[in-house]
Amino acid sequence: MKTFLPLLILFISLGCSSCHEINHVITSGQQPGGHGTDQTTSNEPFETPVGLAQYESSSHPLRSSGKTFADIPYGSDPKNGYDLILPNTSSSSSLSPLVIFFHGGGFIQGNKNSLYKKPIVMKEMEGYLDAGIAVANVNYRLLENNETEGLMKCLRDAQHALQSIKAGSPENGIDPDRIVLRGTSAGASLSLWLALSDDMSQADSSNPILRESTKVAGAVVESTQSTLDITKWEDVLSAFNFRYNEGLDAEMKSRIYGLYGMPVQSGNIVRSTFEGGSQAYRSKVDFASFIDQNDPPIFVANKPNLSGPPSDKNTLFHHREHAHYLQEQAEKTGGPFLAKSKFYYLTDPTMKETTDFVKELVKN
Secondary structure, three states, X not given: OOOOHHHOOOOOOOOOOOOOOOOEOOOOOOOOHHHOOOOOEOOOEOOOOOOOHXXXXXXXXXOOOOOEEEEEEOEOOOOOEEEEEOOOOOEOOEOEEEEEEEOOOOOOOOOHHXXXXXXXXXXXXXXXXXXXOEEEEEXXXXXXXOOOOXXXXXXXXXXXXXXXXXXXXXXXXXXXXXXXEEXXXXXXXXXHHHHHOOOOOOOOOOOHHHHOXXXXXXXXXXXXXXXXXXXXXXXXXXXXXXXXXXXXXXXXXHHHHHOOOOOOOOOOOOHHHHHHHHHXXXXXHOHHHHOOOOOOOEEEEOOOOOOOOOOOHHHHHHOHHHHHHHHHHHHHHOXXXXXXXXXXXXXXXXXXXXXXXXXXXXXX
């Protein structure tokens, strides 16, 4: 339906104002982790975690009675950095659980500092610190105009940040087995991709960071997409006759090809050509298809009011049907994954429901 089409400047506005708010090249047809292990990258993480002392901050916006560290690098790109805020319960003899935040912004804008300007996010972070749970807040590389590497560079950055944090234990005070991922919009997709992928550790890598496990205790997301395979959105939004290929202008075409590291094509998108050329790449970012009984619990919350025809970008990218679709995939899997996961799209969860879910996942 052409109602949607002027909206589809793909993922530009995933991190919208109403919300709290991948250099990696994949060339094979494998999926991440046990869904596949091709991890060729032109931007590998540092081989050893950097010392934290030089990054200690006394002026961080998220104050803690424990230690605070800002802009800790995990790779060579300027956007490869994160903040780490420890609760006052952290000590050399007591490792803290951790919640890692990934900002939104449609993979083309935003940074970790934007979260500190959102009162509701600050309240959630402070609540974790008060409960003895550390907080990390991650920057990652963004998509560029005429993108040639695609979403995987963002996703691999998130993976490397997680592995770097794990490799820093116990010196950084973090328990690597009690880590929960937290994100909104684009940050939600990053979190779900990491949580639902099989372990992406590379036991034979010469880089010790890449030998770290990527398994986590769980993920909490809101305003998420159901998958980063845009063709699957036709199933998610079938009630509204959504078609990803209709009426795209030149800029939109550039965006949709760039998501999957494809050269920009001129003229109208030919579905068979696009889908054939992007199939291997799309399989690597279709995290809904990764769900199995070995996955950690997830908490998914999309706004109930985003329920009608996706006639604006916010509704299209954060429609409650994205959460419903993930629930349906979980129901097909069943078992402990379904029993422990929670899905909200008919009602909004309270802050307490969100934070209690995290606390349950990381308790000793």
